[in-house]
Amino acid sequence: MIEPFTSFTGTAVPLDVDNVDTDAIIPKQFLKRTERTGYGQFLFFDWRFENGKERQDFILNQDRYQGASVLLARKNFGCGSSREHAPWALSDYGFRVIIAPSFADIFYNNCFKNGILPIVLSEADVDMLFQRTNEKRGYQLSVDLESQRVIDSHGFEAYFEVTPYRKRLLQKGLDEIGSTLEFKDKIKSFEEKHRIYYRIDRNEKASI
Amino acid sequence: MGKTLYDKVYDRHVVYQGEDQPSILYIDLHLIHEVTSPQAFEGLRMNNRVVSRPDRTVATMDHSIPTTDRSLPFRDEVAKKQVKTLEENCREFGIQLFDLESENQGIVHVIAPELGITQPGQTIVCGDSHTSTHGAFGALAFGIGTSEVEHVLATQTLKQDKAKTLAINIMGELPKGTSAKDLILSIIGKYGHDFATGHVIEYRGEVIQNLTMEERMTVCNMSIEMGGRAGLIQPDEVTFNYLKDKQYAPKGEQWEEALSEWRLLYTDDDAVFDQIVEFDASEVVPQVTWGTNPGQGAGITDVVPSPEDLPISQRKAAEKALQYMGLQSGTPFDSIKLDKVFIGSCTNSRIEDLRKAAKIVSGYKVTDSLHALVVPGSQTVKRQAEEEGLDQVFIKAGFDWRESGCSMCLGMNEDIVLEGERCASTSNRNFEGRQGKGARTHLVSPEMAAAAAIKGHFVDVRNWVTKEREEVGS
Numbered sequence: 001m002i003e004p005f006t007s008f009t010g011t012a013v014p015l016d017v018d019n020v021d022t023d024a025i026i027p028k029q030f031l032k033r034t035e036r037t038g039y040g041q042f043l044f045f046d047w048r049f050e051n052g053k054e055r056q057d058f059i060l061n062q063d064r065y066q067g068a069s070v071l072l073a074r075k076n077f078g079c080g081s082s083r084e085h086a087p088w089a090l091s092d093y094g095f096r097v098i099i100a101p102s103f104a105d106i107f108y109n110n111c112f113k114n115g116i117l118p119i120v121l122s123e124a125d126v127d128m129l130f131q132r133t134n135e136k137r138g139y140q141l142s143v144d145l146e147s148q149r150v151i152d153s154h155g156f157e158a159y160f161e162v163t164p165y166r167k168r169l170l171q172k173g174l175d176e177i178g179s180t181l182e183f184k185d186k187i188k189s190f191e192e193k194h195r196i197y198y199r200i201d202r203n204e205k206a207s208i
Numbered sequence: 209m210g211k212t213l214y215d216k217v218y219d220r221h222v223v224y225q226g227e228d229q230p231s232i233l234y235i236d237l238h239l240i241h242e243v244t245s246p247q248a249f250e251g252l253r254m255n256n257r258v259v260s261r262p263d264r265t266v267a268t269m270d271h272s273i274p275t276t277d278r279s280l281p282f283r284d285e286v287a288k289k290q291v292k293t294l295e296e297n298c299r300e301f302g303i304q305l306f307d308l309e310s311e312n313q314g315i316v317h318v319i320a321p322e323l324g325i326t327q328p329g330q331t332i333v334c335g336d337s338h339t340s341t342h343g344a345f346g347a348l349a350f351g352i353g354t355s356e357v358e359h360v361l362a363t364q365t366l367k368q369d370k371a372k373t374l375a376i377n378i379m380g381e382l383p384k385g386t387s388a389k390d391l392i393l394s395i396i397g398k399y400g401h402d403f404a405t406g407h408v409i410e411y412r413g414e415v416i417q418n419l420t421m422e423e424r425m426t427v428c429n430m431s432i433e434m435g436g437r438a439g440l441i442q443p444d445e446v447t448f449n450y451l452k453d454k455q456y457a458p459k460g461e462q463w464e465e466a467l468s469e470w471r472l473l474y475t476d477d478d479a480v481f482d483q484i485v486e487f488d489a490s491e492v493v494p495q496v497t498w499g500t501n502p503g504q505g506a507g508i509t510d511v512v513p514s515p516e517d518l519p520i521s522q523r524k525a526a527e528k529a530l531q532y533m534g535l536q537s538g539t540p541f542d543s544i545k546l547d548k549v550f551i552g553s554c555t556n557s558r559i560e561d562l563r564k565a566a567k568i569v570s571g572y573k574v575t576d577s578l579h580a581l582v583v584p585g586s587q588t589v590k591r592q593a594e595e596e597g598l599d600q601v602f603i604k605a606g607f608d609w610r611e612s613g614c615s616m617c618l619g620m621n622e623d624i625v626l627e628g629e630r631c632a633s634t635s636n637r638n639f640e641g642r643q644g645k646g647a648r649t650h651l652v653s654p655e656m657a658a659a660a661a662i663k664g665h666f667v668d669v670r671n672w673v674t675k676e677r678e679e680v681g682s
Contacts, residue, residue, distance in 0.1 A: 017525075023637070023639045031271075033286065046640070076401060081336075082244070082337040084355060087353075109356075191234070
């Protein structure tokens with residue numbers, strides 16, 4: 001079960017790249033695994049490692065950002081492939097909040113299923129947070145989901161949007177499938193009236 | 209107020225609309241493959257749940273499979289386990305699987321349309337972002353993550369907020385020697401890689417109406433490359449003629465009933481889109497991407513741009529992209545030398561794509577220093593190409609002729625581009641490392657890729673001199 005998200009404070013790390021795609025977040029060679037866990041070690045693999053060694057020019061490898069849990073990012077973060085391995089890797093690495101001027105739709109949606117809060121702030125606010133993170137070693141950001149606010153201890157405060165449903169999803173660690181299955185009868189009566197014009201037979205080799 | 213095509217399809221599938229929460233949307237067709245499904249099935253088992261509608265779920269294996277001789281054993285043990293897991297899951301839950309032995313196996317977005325399973329007005333999902341392809345039929349089709357795959361398996365529904373709508377009206381006429389791929393790359397290049405985020409796109413206008421179904425699929429396929437949640441095209445006679453007599457399409461009386469329903473799938477004249485743009489197709493020239501996202505492209509007659517010439521907001525990304533791509537600003541595209549050529553992927557691996565590429569290739573030879581491969585989108589495409597003799601055109605020219613799969617589009621199998629190598633690819637993404645670590649990808653049409661394989665560098669296919677098929681081998 002996913003840990004409920006109410007409020008959170010953590011060290012921020014700035015990833016100053018536009019259009020970070022999910023291929024960069026988790027390269028394809030790690031998608032052959034059939035597990036849901038253990039992807040943190042592969043996060044940003046090609047940017048993070050060179051010949052098996054950590055690249056010092058990559059931001060996550062720098063001493064001052066060790067233990068960071070708030071990712072500052074640029075526009076269109078998480079674009080491309082729908083692979084949920086991307087939020088699995090971010091979450092397993094330790095990120096719980098991602099702040100960017102915009103996110104790609106599928107990635108944004110996937111985050112909420114994995115206890116990560118993606119926050120959209122204006123370009124100007126994101127610029128300011130990048131600047132502060134660069135200037136102040138150990139710079140921290142706090143997020144309060146109930147009041148939908150991001151603050152720091154130096155007077156920064158910004159409100160962010162999140163739909164009531166997604167908010168509940170994070171706050172309560174809701175079982176989405178379970179809650180939809182409560183509408184089983186409605187789904188059944190919908191199916192009785194709804195026409196579909198193809199017919200696939202059940203797999204004859206099925207064991208059930 | 210009238211409704212858009214998107215409104216009509218969406219509204220027909222709302223099972224329940226509660227307050228302050230997304231609709232429960234019914235899913236007509238759930239496509240699954242080996243990479244994004246194992247964790248979803250595991251989730252079902254952990255919670256003692258079953259697949260709600262195995263008869264509305266269709267599986268194939270395409271991403272991590274080899275495209276070489278299928279009689280040989282799998283060399284990649286991890287991929288083998290993933291494929292085996294899909295087989296076991298389909299058996300356990302009673303799902304129809306088109307496996308490696310099946311004559312219908314292929315890329316999921318190629319086989320569902322060619323089997324006639326993809327139909328107008330459906331809601332279609334798959335754990336794959338290029339599910340937008342099926343929008344070419346006027347189906348609402350989009351990619352989902354693995355948690356949602358599990359949700360659909362368990363409930364045959366999805367919780368969905370309504371998206372915004374974007375109309376792209378495409379006017380003018382697509383010039384001779386350009387293709388649907390050039391059209392969509394030009395649109396993404398003009399408006400940007402994230403232009404349609406949060407929107408369902410409807411492609412409209414005479415240019416779209418004049419495209420074949422396969423060309424429409426190429427256009428809709430790349431909707432996600434400008435951030436679109438889905439791409440839609442109004443179904444018409446072209447759609448219906450394509451579907452008629454397909455294996456899973458309705459027959460007889462049912463066909464007539466379906467047709468009368470499908471003919472109602474259009475945007476009303478008084479419907480309002482959240483955003484509308486007009487695009488003049490007569491400006492389109494054959495495209496080549498120079499950067500690391502599909503919006504970073506230009507015409508073949510251009511030169512590699514200088515970041516200073518781009519809007520300020522794009523400069524930094526352009527500098528980074530040019531460095532990764534190993535390109536100098538000002539370099540003419542037709543002087544860029546290539547190491548690999550890949551013709552395939554859910555964007556461009558259908559029979560028409562192969563015919564167009566073969567027409568360019570016929571009678572020529574692939575440049576010695578270059579490795580070129582053709583990976584048909586499905587076994588059906590492969591068989592048809594072989595019946596038409598296209599395989600021989602490619603093989604005689606020096607191309608590798610492979611079994612169907614996703615292959616070098618994302619390099620999950622052995623088909624990769626090596627570090628520093630440059631590849632002309634008919635696929636959909638030129639992201640860093642997509643085709644292999646350090647691989648440099650240029651997205652092009654099948655015609656442009658074919659011509660580049662012959663010359664060893666990009667050329668303007670509008671000036672290509674085709675040879676007659678008879679000359680092959682002479």
